[in-house]
Amino acid sequence: MILMRKAIASLLTLLALACTSTGTAPADDQARASVTIASIHPSAGDPVNGSSVLEAQIDYSITGFNAGSEYYLAPLFDSTEGPGNTFNEYERLTDGIKITASSGSLHLRYPIAREWRNPKLAKPVRVRFFVMVRTGAHKTRVIGTSEIVQFGSSNLA
Numbered sequence: 001m002i003l004m005r006k007a008i009a010s011l012l013t014l015l016a017l018a019c020t021s022t023g024t025a026p027a028d029d030q031a032r033a034s035v036t037i038a039s040i041h042p043s044a045g046d047p048v049n050g051s052s053v054l055e056a057q058i059d060y061s062i063t064g065f066n067a068g069s070e071y072y073l074a075p076l077f078d079s080t081e082g083p084g085n086t087f088n089e090y091e092r093l094t095d096g097i098k099i100t101a102s103s104g105s106l107h108l109r110y111p112i113a114r115e116w117r118n119p120k121l122a123k124p125v126r127v128r129f130f131v132m133v134r135t136g137a138h139k140t141r142v143i144g145t146s147e148i149v150q151f152g153s154s155n156l157a
Helices: 002-019 113-117
Strands: 032-041 053-063 071-078 097-099 103-111 126-136 140-145
Touching: 032 126, 053 071, 053 126, 053 140, 071 103, 097 113
Parallel strands: 032 140
Antiparallel strands: 032 053, 053 103, 071 097, 071 126, 126 140
């Protein structure tokens, strides 16, 4: 009888461990996103400054979408640190817009004052929109990027 109780207790413990969630979404290696700027204001080529606010409608579609993963949309600006380097002034990934469906259209309103004050901001100002998936604590993977929008003249320094 005692042996049977120990066996049942062990089985229940294993079952409880199997059902326990770690709170971490699986790494989403298969997801890919298409990201399109449906509209943006100011328009490409228009001048911007420290008081400018970007208003954009972004269409996206994620193939391999996993409802258990965390996806975010964020604007990133070209940096003076060289080709391919981008940044924004979000303090954390969750400051971006959380994506909760495999496809849709999102409205973003983004003041660029903090980027404008940052000496890393390349000029002319160039922005694109990234869809990212959280892959771990403080880790993300870019799964899609929009086209680049350049504001102002290419002759600006």
